[in-house]
Amino acid sequence: MSQISVSLPDGSSKAVERGAVVADVAAAIGAGLAKAALAGKLNGALVDLSAPVADGDAVEIVTAKSPEALGIMRHSAAHVMAQAVKDLFPDAQFAIGPSIEDGFYYDFEVGRAFTPDDLIAIEARMRELIAADEPFTHEVVTKEQALAALPGQPFKSELISELPDDAVITLYRNGDFTDLCRGPHLPSTGRIPAVKLMKQAGAYWRGDAERDMLQRIYGTAWFSEKDLAAYLDRIAEAEKRDHRKLGRELGIYVMDEMAGVGLPLYLPNGARIIRLMEEWLRKELYRRGYEEVITPHIYKADVWKTSGHYGYYHDNMYFFNIDESDGHDGSKQVEYGVKPMNCPGHVMLYKANLHSYRELPIRYFEFGTVYRHEMSGVVHGLMRARGFTQDDAHVFCREDQVADEILQILDLADGIMGEFGFEYTAEISTRPEKSIGTDEMWEKAEGFLKKAIEQRGIPYEINPGDGAFYGPKIDIKVKDAIGRTWQCSTIQVDFNLPERFGLTYRTADNTEERPWMLHRALFGSIERFLGILLEHYAGALPLWLAAVQATIIPIADRHIEAAEMVARQLRAVGGRVNIARENEPMRVKIAKAQQQKIPYMLIIGDREAEAHTVSVRERFEGDQGTMTVDDFATILADAQV
Numbered sequence: 001m002s003q004i005s006v007s008l009p010d011g012s013s014k015a016v017e018r019g020a021v022v023a024d025v026a027a028a029i030g031a032g033l034a035k036a037a038l039a040g041k042l043n044g045a046l047v048d049l050s051a052p053v054a055d056g057d058a059v060e061i062v063t064a065k066s067p068e069a070l071g072i073m074r075h076s077a078a079h080v081m082a083q084a085v086k087d088l089f090p091d092a093q094f095a096i097g098p099s100i101e102d103g104f105y106y107d108f109e110v111g112r113a114f115t116p117d118d119l120i121a122i123e124a125r126m127r128e129l130i131a132a133d134e135p136f137t138h139e140v141v142t143k144e145q146a147l148a149a150l151p152g153q154p155f156k157s158e159l160i161s162e163l164p165d166d167a168v169i170t171l172y173r174n175g176d177f178t179d180l181c182r183g184p185h186l187p188s189t190g191r192i193p194a195v196k197l198m199k200q201a202g203a204y205w206r207g208d209a210e211r212d213m214l215q216r217i218y219g220t221a222w223f224s225e226k227d228l229a230a231y232l233d234r235i236a237e238a239e240k241r242d243h244r245k246l247g248r249e250l251g252i253y254v255m256d257e258m259a260g261v262g263l264p265l266y267l268p269n270g271a272r273i274i275r276l277m278e279e280w281l282r283k284e285l286y287r288r289g290y291e292e293v294i295t296p297h298i299y300k301a302d303v304w305k306t307s308g309h310y311g312y313y314h315d316n317m318y319f320f321n322i323d324e325s326d327g328h329d330g331s332k333q334v335e336y337g338v339k340p341m342n343c344p345g346h347v348m349l350y351k352a353n354l355h356s357y358r359e360l361p362i363r364y365f366e367f368g369t370v371y372r373h374e375m376s377g378v379v380h381g382l383m384r385a386r387g388f389t390q391d392d393a394h395v396f397c398r399e400d401q402v403a404d405e406i407l408q409i410l411d412l413a414d415g416i417m418g419e420f421g422f423e424y425t426a427e428i429s430t431r432p433e434k435s436i437g438t439d440e441m442w443e444k445a446e447g448f449l450k451k452a453i454e455q456r457g458i459p460y461e462i463n464p465g466d467g468a469f470y471g472p473k474i475d476i477k478v479k480d481a482i483g484r485t486w487q488c489s490t491i492q493v494d495f496n497l498p499e500r501f502g503l504t505y506r507t508a509d510n511t512e513e514r515p516w517m518l519h520r521a522l523f524g525s526i527e528r529f530l531g532i533l534l535e536h537y538a539g540a541l542p543l544w545l546a547a548v549q550a551t552i553i554p555i556a557d558r559h560i561e562a563a564e565m566v567a568r569q570l571r572a573v574g575g576r577v578n579i580a581r582e583n584e585p586m587r588v589k590i591a592k593a594q595q596q597k598i599p600y601m602l603i604i605g606d607r608e609a610e611a612h613t614v615s616v617r618e619r620f621e622g623d624q625g626t627m628t629v630d631d632f633a634t635i636l637a638d639a640q641v
Helices: 022-029 031-036 069-088 116-132 143-149 154-161 225-241 243-249 268-287 301-307 343-351 399-419 439-456 496-500 526-536 557-572 586-595 606-611 629-638
Strands: 003-007 013-017 039-042 045-047 059-062 103-109 136-141 169-174 177-180 194-204 213-222 298-300 318-323 333-338 362-371 387-397 423-429 460-463 473-479 485-494 516-525 550-554 577-579 600-604 613-618 622-628
Touching: 013 022, 022 031, 022 039, 022 059, 069 103, 069 116, 069 169, 069 177, 069 194, 069 213, 116 194, 116 213, 136 143, 143 154, 143 169, 154 177, 194 225, 213 225, 225 243, 225 526, 243 526, 268 362, 268 387, 268 399, 268 516, 268 526, 298 301, 301 333, 301 343, 301 496, 343 362, 343 387, 343 496, 387 399, 387 526, 399 439, 399 473, 399 485, 399 516, 423 439, 439 473, 439 485, 485 496, 485 526, 496 516, 516 526, 550 557, 550 586, 557 577, 557 600, 557 606, 557 629, 586 600, 600 606, 606 613, 613 629, 622 629
Parallel strands: 423 460, 550 577, 550 600
Antiparallel strands: 003 013, 039 045, 039 059, 103 213, 136 169, 169 177, 194 213, 298 333, 318 333, 362 387, 387 516, 423 473, 473 485, 485 516, 600 613, 613 622
């Protein structure tokens, strides 16, 4: 039998028999690799080990160490879960079952909601199927064959019917379960080392609230029981840090169904923290030459038509009509829209006056509350709400100023991330297929972003084609205390709004030029950033940001008067303190302060009242000894925004 040659990732080549598959290439390289092989990459595309290779193909073997391996294994686990559901619920209808970050899910219709006992039974059956080490096999079929192979499966039939007639359709089988799937999959079910079902939830078919409500089971899978245990530990830690739980416990915010989905109501502690965040950033922005503006929450629809939001973003906005008749000519209904973004207001403020090149850059900032129509199923505490406040700013500048403005914004973002101890990286999103602006404008803008990022020495990746239609952007991604990544700050070049609103400035040679426009948000959404901080610090915010910096604990009622004197002195320097007046033992008051994550507890008994001192306890380090009130006041004075 004649041989063919395939190329390997290291640039070498390997001879294999004609008719060989990817698994044969792995075996030709070495027995160890053949044993470790899970899938392959054929000319850059992920394939099963059973995929045939041709002369000249580029072949890469996927093992558990490959970045693609977890996704393949988790997708395979989703099929095993579906097989287990079929065994336990023979009349089940199957929707889709992809791998996702940290796991997988599958959507089912079984006539009722799954119970915790169901999940236990399904997971137990999965373990039996994994132990059986059943092979994953596949075949290419026609649309008619695919429909015939999946009788009584309306969701699969809908997907198949939408495929073009010449589509390459593959069916995968493991045991007696057949599924419509592109693959690839593991060689067999036994290659799934560690699996755990996590939870069940409702999910609309294809995300459409008008379609069937299905039952979704989430699971996770890892290449070792040790990795699974570490993940479950991280999940448990994340649950303890969940900002929704901490928001209730620390008296920061509430959600009320009467108010509406995704609309947080802030208690005094939450309002104080948000105002501290704003004031801290406001001082820095003034120092850096920004000017604060305030714009309306609603505009006539004409504004949104001019900006393009009416056409591009209409379904995510809230519109309503106002009768603006003068009372004589009948009704005159005028359409208005609640703002989902602050930028049109800043653009109109720029346009309100003539500008010279000497004035630029102009930097407007605003803590502007915006409202967006999010589906109720994706709303998540402060992380994704319908109403939130952006620390928005827009910079109008000359082309020769763009690079320096981006650099200054990155410097500001670095200061913010450093204050909270975040490690961060960046991502530059480049021109999408559908976009406005010339090639030259995009090349310049992307060049400015890259130059600034590299000058700051920030690690970054390119996200090709994921920029907005109106310009490229930088996204800052931070890593929190338990290793999760969050997208926060954004710097966006905008070719769209200056053109749509006809913005200009007068040049040195007395001609009109279009200014460059930069959007930037540092916290992003203030509420979302607060949620991230609550989870990052497990609720124990830094002293300068704590809603209550110290609680004063009088040992007995006779010490309350001394506690009030201390409170007045500390409040005089800006300290945020309260007095634990409850008729409870001191140890209970200390425990409550600890639960509330209050940085300091100041205990006053007979000795402290007489000497005008306080006995200081720190929330993490415990007893700090006795301190004069003046000395402690200095600590709080130094921690003010």
